[in-house]
Each structure stands twice: as C-alpha cells, then as structure tokens.
Amino acid sequence: MKTAQGKRWRNWSKTCECTPEKILYPSSIEEVVSFVKEAVKQKKKIRVVGAGHSFTDLVKTDNWLVSLDLLSGIEQLDEAASTVTVLGGTRLFQLGEGLGQEGYSQENLGDINVQSIAGAISTGTHGTGLEFGNIPTQVVELVIVTASGEVLTVSEEQNPQYFKACLLSLGVLGIIVKVTLKIIRTPIYEYRSEKIEYPLFVQQLEYFINENRHFEFYLFPYSDLVQVKTMNITTHKPQRLLFHNLKNLILENYLFFVLSEVCRLFPKSSPTISRLSAMAVGTTTITAKSHEIFATPRLVKFREIEYCIPLHYFKSAIQEIRECIELKKHKVHFPIECRTVKADDIWFSPSYQRDSAYIAFHMYKGMPYEEYFREVEAIMQKYGGRPHWGKMHSLGKKELHACYPKLPDFLAIRHELDPQEIFLNDYIKKILIG
Missing domain, CATH: 3.30.43.10 (Uridine Diphospho-n-acetylenolpyruvylglucosamine Reductase, domain 2)
Incomplete structure (x- = not known):
C-alpha cells in the first residue's frame, strides 16, 4: 500500500x-x-x-x-437492474465517462464533478431539479469498512437499520469502499442559459421550478438581471461542445479571475463588476449528453456557504438577500447560486422531509467574507435553513440538533459502529457531540 x-x-x-x-x-x-x-x-x-x-x-x-484515489473504477454495470457498482474513490467525472460509453448516466449531478463518489455521498452533494434528490438518494447499496475492520453491506435488505444513517454520514460510520447506484439510459438534454429582469423572473419562478427537468438561477449582487439555466430532454442530436467549453473556460474562469482580482485589489469596484458580469450573460442553447453538460470547470478559488431552506420560502429569501446586500453594501461580486432538490428521508440530508431550495454564497479568495456570510447565514436560519455539510457554516451541536430530528438516532449508531471514536476528529466532535 x-x-x-x-x-x-x-x-x-x-x-x-x-x-x-x-x-x-x-x-x-x-x-x-x-x-x-x-x-x-x-x-x-x-x-x-x-x-x-x-x-x-x-x-x-x-x-x-x-x-481512496487508488480504489477506483466501475466494477459492474447491471443493465437488467439499471444499477452500477463502483469503488469508493471513483471520481464523478470518471463515472460519467464510463457510464456514457455504455449509454447510461446518473439521473442528476452537481455543477462540479471532481469529487469522489464516496465523498459526494458522505457530504450530500446535490444537483438541481425538483424531480430529483441529492446524490445519496441514488444509492441502492453501500459497502463500508467499520471501525472493527468488518466489511459491512448496507441496503434496504441488508442491515437496513443502518441504511438511512450511512447514506450521508460525514465519514463517521465507516469507510465507504463500494457503492451501487441507480442509473438511467443517457438522455440528450437541451441546455438553455439566458438573462431575465428580476421583477419578471420573480413572477415566473414557480413556472421555472415546475416546468423544467433541471433548473437553476444566479442572482447578481447590485443587478436587476438574473441568469436562468434550464435543462430538458430533447430528441435533437448532441452537438460538439468544443466552442462552448472553450467559452466557459475563458469567460467563467480566466476572465472572471481577472475581474475577481480587480475586486480584491479595489473592493469598491465589486458592485460595478457584478453588474457588468450580469450584462455579459448571453443567450445560449446547446444539446449534449448529461455527463457532458451538468458540470463546468471551477478554476477560480473562493469561499462558500450554502444553506437549504423549505421551498416555499424561496421567493421571500432571495428578496431579503438582495435587500441585505444593498443595505449593508457588502463588497461581493460573485453571483448567488440557487437550486431546487426533492425531499428525501435520509437522516442527515438537508432536504430531509421537505422539498428544498439550496442557496449558495461565494466570496473570492483573499477578500473578507466573515461579515457577508454572517448576515446571509442569519437570513437562512430565519427561514429554517440547514447547512450543506461540505460548506462553511457556524452552527454547533445545539443548532444542529434542532435542525435534524434524527441526530440522536444517528449518534447512537455512530457509537455502536465506532465506540472507540477512530473515525472522529475535533471538528466533528465539536459540531455533533459538543
């Protein structure tokens, strides 16, 4: 080894x-x-x-x-069951490419695909679309190595008492070495990106959520323009994506890096840069296979906080966020990413028992983020927000117990599977156990 x-x-x-x-x-x-x-x-x-x-x-x-980088790869694709079994260290982009060669795909993905499948499951990585849950909802079976060295298979049929806890566990119940996922025949999507005036967008928000298979939008601080992205299945043939990918690389990474550096050096330019970024959004329509279009490169470094709130608060929350940024004059130019996720019954899922809106806030590296994150986090908590486990947040044991009614049951299973606490660190002890 x-x-x-x-x-x-x-x-x-x-x-x-x-x-x-x-x-x-x-x-x-x-x-x-x-x-x-x-x-x-x-x-x-x-x-x-x-x-x-x-x-x-x-x-x-x-x-x-x-x-687990060396414990990687597709082990078995079961066409009859529409499942794939992969080793825990397999990166999402590797899984997408491998499935794509066989005409299959995951039903949903996030906008970054470099994570390992075990990491994506353990932290609740999600995409968007109210028909779909987060990535852990795609799991049929997990194989974990527990603190005793036992190789334990966990599913609805085998050791079901652990299943809902293991589906999102922050890595404290064992090491995920193998995963079996539900998969679908690869659809061809029509992807559309456009900008819309905020007042008109708010009127159409429910339509966008309910009438698109995948939908997300970006709020630009200090701007009345909103970028709307949709993906729906089409019968059209997929296109070559060379120009599209090159444009994304140049505009959303290299050019945005330069603009971000301007904001870091001259923070008062942030509102202007944000408005210019919003105005630069064009109308784009392309067709492609799902694994080719869900994710985009993210080369510009940033800090991020993301919260999940009940879907019915979506409109009120984004309005309050816009007002907060302008009132407090936060020096931020990164757009605010907004997505939707279907309710699930996974104990540690931010979408537990509620259709959800996820709202993500970013701040460019090297720029002060504490006050901005503190203000928007307070708004998210006001609307019953639960933090994304892989993103920054300030919640501790008391607040998380209030967010997650199954937390005591989760901790009981954690103690059962790892009584010597070999999978804990100081951070997890602080936020879960106190």
Whole structure:
C-alpha cells in the first residue's frame, strides 16, 4: 500500500490544512481492512479524503489521512437492474465517462464533478431539479469498512437499520469502499442559459421550478438581471461542445479571475463588476449528453456557504438577500447560486422531509467574507435553513440538533459502529457531540 509521511495536506480552497502522521493510499478493500485494524491497535484516528472540495475541517487530522484515489473504477454495470457498482474513490467525472460509453448516466449531478463518489455521498452533494434528490438518494447499496475492520453491506435488505444513517454520514460510520447506484439510459438534454429582469423572473419562478427537468438561477449582487439555466430532454442530436467549453473556460474562469482580482485589489469596484458580469450573460442553447453538460470547470478559488431552506420560502429569501446586500453594501461580486432538490428521508440530508431550495454564497479568495456570510447565514436560519455539510457554516451541536430530528438516532449508531471514536476528529466532535 502506498503511503506518504509528514506531507502537508490542503483542501481545494485552502480553508483547511494539516500535516497527518501519514497519508495512506489503499488499492484494495483488503488493504483498507488491514490499516483500520492496525489503527485500532495503535489507537490512531482515521479520516478519509476525496477530492478535498469541502470547505470545512471535516477531514483535518494529525493522525492518519486516507485517500481512496487508488480504489477506483466501475466494477459492474447491471443493465437488467439499471444499477452500477463502483469503488469508493471513483471520481464523478470518471463515472460519467464510463457510464456514457455504455449509454447510461446518473439521473442528476452537481455543477462540479471532481469529487469522489464516496465523498459526494458522505457530504450530500446535490444537483438541481425538483424531480430529483441529492446524490445519496441514488444509492441502492453501500459497502463500508467499520471501525472493527468488518466489511459491512448496507441496503434496504441488508442491515437496513443502518441504511438511512450511512447514506450521508460525514465519514463517521465507516469507510465507504463500494457503492451501487441507480442509473438511467443517457438522455440528450437541451441546455438553455439566458438573462431575465428580476421583477419578471420573480413572477415566473414557480413556472421555472415546475416546468423544467433541471433548473437553476444566479442572482447578481447590485443587478436587476438574473441568469436562468434550464435543462430538458430533447430528441435533437448532441452537438460538439468544443466552442462552448472553450467559452466557459475563458469567460467563467480566466476572465472572471481577472475581474475577481480587480475586486480584491479595489473592493469598491465589486458592485460595478457584478453588474457588468450580469450584462455579459448571453443567450445560449446547446444539446449534449448529461455527463457532458451538468458540470463546468471551477478554476477560480473562493469561499462558500450554502444553506437549504423549505421551498416555499424561496421567493421571500432571495428578496431579503438582495435587500441585505444593498443595505449593508457588502463588497461581493460573485453571483448567488440557487437550486431546487426533492425531499428525501435520509437522516442527515438537508432536504430531509421537505422539498428544498439550496442557496449558495461565494466570496473570492483573499477578500473578507466573515461579515457577508454572517448576515446571509442569519437570513437562512430565519427561514429554517440547514447547512450543506461540505460548506462553511457556524452552527454547533445545539443548532444542529434542532435542525435534524434524527441526530440522536444517528449518534447512537455512530457509537455502536465506532465506540472507540477512530473515525472522529475535533471538528466533528465539536459540531455533533459538543
């Protein structure tokens, strides 16, 4: 098994860093079992990292950090059952490409596809569209290595008492080494992006939500323009995406990086840059396969906070957010990303038992974000918000227990599966146990 000692680790956004005693790269389930048993003997803590796209200290450790990058790949595609079984370290873009070659895809994805499937499940990664839940709702079966070194299969049929807890667990119930997912025949989508005046958009919000398979929008601070993106199944043939991808790379990454640097150096320019960005949104219509179009490159570094609120508060919340930014004159130019997700029954899911609106706030790296995030977080909490587990938030044990009625049951299972707390770190103890 490959290992690295004394190596400094940082997440993508550089909001978390640590120097683990060693970083382990297992390439088989047997190797995972072996080092878990060894960790118990040596009384070491273990945290597992995927792509490092969480903004919090979820995986921070000075003990053993585990990467599943070498435990990767599609193991089996079952056409009769419409499922695929993949190893835990498989990145979403690898899964999309592999499924696409066989004419299949996941039913929904987020706007970033570099995460590992185990990490996406463990933190509740989501896409958009009120017909669809977050990525954990696609899971049929999980195979985890528990703190005792047992290889445990968890599904509705096998060990069902653990299933709803394991579907979103922050990595504290065991190491996800294998996943079986529901899949669908690859649809061809018509993707459309356009800008709409805010007053007209608000009137049409319910229509956009209910009449599109996938729908999201971007609010631009200090602007009355809204970018609306929709994706719906079409019978048209997919296009070549070279020009579209090149345009996204140049405009949404390289040019936006330059504009962001201007805002960092001259914060008072943020409102102007935001308005210019909104005006630059053109009308785009393309057709493509799902795995080619859900995600876009994200090269510009930022900080992010994202909350999930009940869907019926959506309109009130975005209006209050716009008013807050203008009243407090927050120096922010990043657009606010807004999506919808179907209710589910996963204990730790932000969408637990409610159709949901997800609202994500970003601040460019190097720019002060604390006051802005504090203000918008207060608005989200006012509307019953639950934080995305992979994004920044200020909630502790008391607030999270109020958000998640099944948290006591989750903690009971955590204690049962890991009584020696080898999968905990200080951050998780602080927010869940106190």
